[in-house]
Amino acid sequence: MEPLLAQLRAAAEPTRLRLLALCARGAYCVSELCAILGQSQPRLSRHLKLLVEARLLERLPEGANVYFQLPPGAEIARQILARLPEDDPTVAADRRAAARIAAERARAASESFRRDGADWDEMRALGLPAAAIEAALLEVLPERLGRVADIGTGTGRLLEVMAPRAASVLGLDASREMLALARARLGERDLPNATVRLADMYRLPLPDAGFDAATLQMVLHYADDPAAALAEAARLLKPDGLLVVIDLAAHGRTDLLNTLAHRWPGFDDAAMAGWFGQAGCAPLPSVGIGGPIPVRLWPARRLSVPVGATPEPVLNL
Structure with a gap:
């Protein structure tokens, strides 16, 4: 019972619920999540630590960055998120900001490939x-x-x-x-x-x-x-x-x-x-x-x- 209660307590906070909703749709590093949610890195790092400890998110180191995403089989997280209204204005605003981040990623990566002369396709x-x-x-x-x-x-x-x-x-x-x-x-x-x-x-x-x-x-x-x-x-x-x-x-x-x-x-x-x-x-x-x-x-x-x-x-x- 205790692991389930720990997951429910970890998700029962507005910022952490927003983080779960974002990371259910893709992997993000801390700096990207700060830009999307408009919050400081120390604050978000604390929330992310709690979500990882509750096994609602997994932490994936990648060079100088660490990405966060839902782990395989995160059923509790998905069941909670399924009850979020699709037209919630906060969630919708977060998704629009995330789409801008995704576009910036693609542009930066494409420019890197062009600059280095790599033919990735x-x-x-x-x-x-x-x-x-x-x-x-x-x-x-x-x-x-x-x-x-x-x-x-x-x-x-x-x-x-x-x-x-x-x-x-x-x-x-x-x-x-x-x-x-x-x-x-x-x-x-x-x-x-x-x-x-x-x-x-x-x-x-x-x-x-x-x-x-x-x-x-x-x-x-x-x-x-x-x-x-x-x-x-x-x-x-x-x-x-x-x-x-x-x-x-x-x-x-x-x-x-x-x-x-x-x-x-x-x-x-x-x-x-x-x-x-x-x-x-x-x-x-x-x-x-x-x-x-x-x-x-x-x-x-x-x-x-x-x-x-x-x-x-x-x-x-």
Whole structure:
């Protein structure tokens, strides 16, 4: 009973309720929340500390910033927020201010990419048929999804595609600039079940077997060790969970190794099947998509018993 009472007490304050309503729609750092609510940092920091201690919010460090968002399965918080009137003037004003913050994030991130000369939209740069690829992914995925992780999420486009089918989607990326763009996208699309987090694909800060599906789109050809990246992705999956890799099929464009720093000139079914097997997954039939450079979707199922595992002997006593 005490944890429930602690959560109810933590939420029963106007500023903290406003913070919950904001963080249910996206992740914000303290400076952004100060700008939205028009309150001082020491004051908001105290409120945020109470909400984190009550497990109504989670704290995500990211470089010099710390972001706050609703944790997975925050049912009490969502039930409380469901009773907030949609036309409440304070909540509406906070949302308008949050939309301005999201626009500023996107502009700052875009300017950073332009200034540094980075071409962050690789699908467009290579002329790949993004709509056909996304349609093929939706064909592979089940109609209803639980928790989904998108590893190397980039600007968060796949989160937007998968969110309508999923209980929650989490985007993981090692680039803060990419995450800024992803947060802006999710804020503009109003996708409260979609969040992003800074992470290294070889060391994901997530527990084993917590997700029903995981995707890696246009990520593996940059990996020094694709087998290790797939093993780490598979670790997140529940038994029978679905792992989908979307990447370039084997091609002869060696120029991409220099101009776009690709580590691999695409992949074939045999290599992918071998890596899936090492990761404890059973490969499913792959799907090819035509274009200037061929693209393939490689799906696989997480096995209940890892490949090569020897069952313990049963003793008849």
